[in-house]
Amino acid sequence: GDSVTQMEGPVTLSEEAFLTINCTYTATGYPSLFWYVQYPGEGLQLLLKATKADDKGSNKGFEATYRKETTSFHLEKGSVQVSDSAVYFCALRGTASKLTFGTGTRLQVTL
């Protein structure tokens, strides 16, 4: 079945540092890929998405490129801010209609 593997957290960075959160997936067919963000006590917000190979999703300075050859969708940001502290979830939507999520990676950004 479909699955998503994310790097374990927590990830602790200083403000303005470079961020990478790794995500790899297993799926049949050609899934769409997503990053969602969850702030404390809140639900999920869509951060970015990519629907086919080599697509790059971007939003709020975050980027991720759909790499079919490595089945990856790593999240990057060039300069993180304290306000980026949250839990980040990688997810895929394959031939089934539902989303399959990774376990999440907690990011903590300090001054």
Added chain:
Amino acid sequence: DTGVSQDPRHKITKRGQNVTFRCDPISEHNRLYWYRQTLGQGPEFLTYFQNEAQLEKSRLLSDRFSAERPKGSFSTLEIQRTEQGDSAMYLCASSLWPRREKAGNTIYFGEGSWLTVV
């Protein structure tokens, strides 16, 4: 606010009691999903509807759980005879199918309903 709305946001109940959560999807979204999220884990799929038809149920959805979407608009998720293991956040989400957006197939989530069973 035109996002996915869930009610109540927080519920504390005694073991053995029944609880019901309501979800109002984004207007015109014909697909509605329920997920469960426990602390430190990613959301897990429970079930989804297209209009009023329940099209898929996860094995996580035991006999004590029932979801309905009687008129194809709002949905309810009822948990009967709650157990401490039911403590989690229950997330509702919605989407439009078939895809009409240029990039397609985005699923939008509500803020969740926290359940604590004591």
